[in-house]
Amino acid sequence: MLKIAGIMSGTSLDGIDVAIIETDRFESSKVEIIDYFQKEYPAEIRERIDKMINNRHLDAGMVLEEVASLNLKLGELYAEAVRTASSKAGLQLSELDLIGCHGQTVFHKPGGSKTVSLQLGSGSVIAERTGVDTITNFRLKDIAAGGEGAPLVPLIDFLLYRSSHSHRFLVNIGGIANYTWLPADCNRRDVRGSDTGPGNMMIDAGVQLLTDGKSNYDKDGAIASQGELDQILYDRLFKHEFFDRAYPRSTGRYDFGRQYTEKMVKEAYARGVKDIDIIRTLTEFTASSLVESFQEELASEEMITLKKSDCLEVIISGGGSHNTTLLELIEKEISERFHNYRTDLISLADKDYSQYDIPAIDADQKEAVAFALLARESIMKRQGNLPSVTGAKNPVITGDLTPGDTADFE
Ligand SMILES: Nc1ncnc2c1ncn2[C@@H]1O[C@H](COP(=O)(O)OP(=O)(O)OP(=O)(O)O)[C@@H](O)[C@H]1O
Ligand SMILES: CC(=O)N[C@H]1[C@@H]2OC[C@@H](O2)[C@@H](O)[C@@H]1O[C@H](C)C(=O)O
Known part of the structure; x- marks a missing residue:
């Protein structure tokens, strides 16, 4: 079995969702949520992201510095959120097999094969702070294959909810x-x-x-x-x-x-x-x-x-x-x-959907669980996009892997 932390920060800029799940290595729908944790962005960070994405008051010369700086800072916040979620779940970070982090979308301009999209939250920072193998940048391989890089969750919906x-x-x-x-x-x-x-x-x-x-x-x-x-x-x-x-x-x-x-x-x-x-x-x-x-x-x-x-x-x-x-x-x-x-x-916001034949994943948890499972698909080298949904020419294995450090260095 695999223990995976999925991290989602969505377009609402409300903060960070972490779901720690247990699942097998196969394409199965067997998912158990061990713990779920939500953390609001600190007001200063929310304001900086908001400024960036709404093009407010940013001196043109500062934009790249701000992108680079937020990329690192968000990596720190994501690593911290995983640390908190793990200790809440009674787990050591070393017990996690994998982290899948969507990052914060700061730019997404769809346009078929001309789509551009950017998610911030450095995988290197997350992997360095946690020591856990980390997958980020889930959208770019699909874009490289001619898709819009979104939405990606439909693949996981297919795995979990088909009837x-x-x-x-x-x-x-x-x-x-x-x-x-x-x-x-x-x-x-x-x-x-x-x-x-x-x-x-x-x-x-x-x-x-x-x-x-x-x-x-x-x-x-x-x-x-x-x-x-x-x-x-x-x-x-x-x-x-x-x-x-x-x-x-x-x-x-x-x-x-x-x-x-x-x-x-x-x-x-x-x-x-x-x-x-x-x-x-x-x-x-x-x-x-x-x-x-x-x-x-x-x-x-x-x-x-x-x-x-x-x-x-x-x-x-x-x-x-x-x-x-x-x-x-x-x-x-x-x-x-x-x-x-x-x-x-x-x-899924109603607590009582148990009469339906669907997994026990609540309304606010679903996207974080999806990115944990997309990380599983990536590490197992399975398809992470659906061309019929994103417009890509072909299926791709999505995500950038940054290994956690378990090697013996001399
Ligand atoms: N009690 C509530 N009443 C009304 N709206 C609510 C309530 N709780 C949350 N919301 C809405 O849900 C939004 C956050 O939703 P969610 O976290 O699913 O978005 P996201 O993941 O950031 O976005 P996306 O899925 O597009 O990336 C809030 O900005 C708010 O508008
Ligand atoms: C570029 C980007 O971040 N897109 C998000 C956004 O939030 C909802 C919708 O627009 C969806 O296309 C996507 O996220 C979900 C998680 C997805 O890829 O399925």
């Missing part, structure tokens, strides 16, 4: 939202996946703007629950050029970050739209763009034909699964758009 009898959409609502489509009894060539647009990113930015930074997000969807849809803003948001791109597609802050949100919010504000209605509209837009995108995938000719009696399970994870208003809107969209099918919405 012989249910059709499944797995939807992760982080900063960006993305889905994996697993038709019943699928093989890996049948899997489809794509980013759908913003997850919490525009809602967070809208709340931050309208509260002058006093709140970072719409806790439990409380603000959105009080507002009403503003149709003009809603229609305007759907005119974003992202929605004209072909599937599969990936996105990021470059498309839906603070600058874009600020522009949209200011336009609505100038028309006298109330704060709560703006947040409501951003939430409705997020829900609709998400459900519309997997409806479009289902309608595409490559998809298998579903029988009306088939059950469609929609499994939701990520921080957005805690936003009750967003989930209600997604449920409403699903029942309207998929009224011909039996649908079941399963939120």
Whole structure:
């Protein structure tokens, strides 16, 4: 058996998630979470990343120094987070076989074979501080093979969640939202996946703007629950050029970050739209763009034909699964758009999903577990991408390996 620490820092910039798992060396779905640990970024680090990705106040000459410096600093923070998670799990670092670290995306500009993407968090620092073999930079090999380097989790969704009898959409609502489509009894060539647009990113930015930074997000969807849809803003948001791109597609802050949100919010504000209605509209837009995108995938000719009696399970994870208003809107969209099918919405934020035949991985743990398993696939020299999802020309073994030091030096 292998003990692996998976580390994820997502586009929301909320911090570091570490999952320590036990699994075998095979492509199996046998995963036990030994411990899970979340740590917020120190405010100073969050501010530095935020400045960098939003191009704020950075003297051009300083940009490279800041990239190099944050790469090292994040490596230190990731190593520290693994150390804390291991001791919480009652493990010595030397008992870990492997670390898989996604890093912090600071730039991602998709564009087919012209995609550029950068994740920071040095594997050398992590391996040096922990002594554990460390895999980082999971996206670049896929990009080298002509893909967009994202999303990568669909491969792990395939390994963990495919079912012989249910059709499944797995939807992760982080900063960006993305889905994996697993038709019943699928093989890996049948899997489809794509980013759908913003997850919490525009809602967070809208709340931050309208509260002058006093709140970072719409806790439990409380603000959105009080507002009403503003149709003009809603229609305007759907005119974003992202929605004209072909599937599969990936996105990021470059498309839906603070600058874009600020522009949209200011336009609505100038028309006298109330704060709560703006947040409501951003939430409705997020829900609709998400459900519309997997409806479009289902309608595409490559998809298998579903029988009306088939059950469609929609499994939701990520921080957005805690936003009750967003989930209600997604449920409403699903029942309207998929009224011909039996649908079941399963939120991994609900503690009680045990009646379903799915692994016990909670909403906030799923991506960290996925990067632990992607590290396993890498070290075992197995495929780490799905060309049908990323657009790569071929499957690749993903990730850069930095060995931990167990050699005898003379
Ligand atoms: N109780 C809550 N109510 C509403 N929203 C919440 C709640 N808890 C978390 N969130 C949202 O979830 C976000 C964090 O989600 P998550 O950690 O899944 O994103 P991420 O991993 O950073 O992003 P990505 O998956 O795109 O890389 C927060 O920024 C916030 O918007
Ligand atoms: C470039 C990048 O960091 N993309 C993230 C982001 O966050 C969600 C979505 O956009 C997805 O494409 C991806 O992350 C997940 C973990 C993935 O690769 O599956």
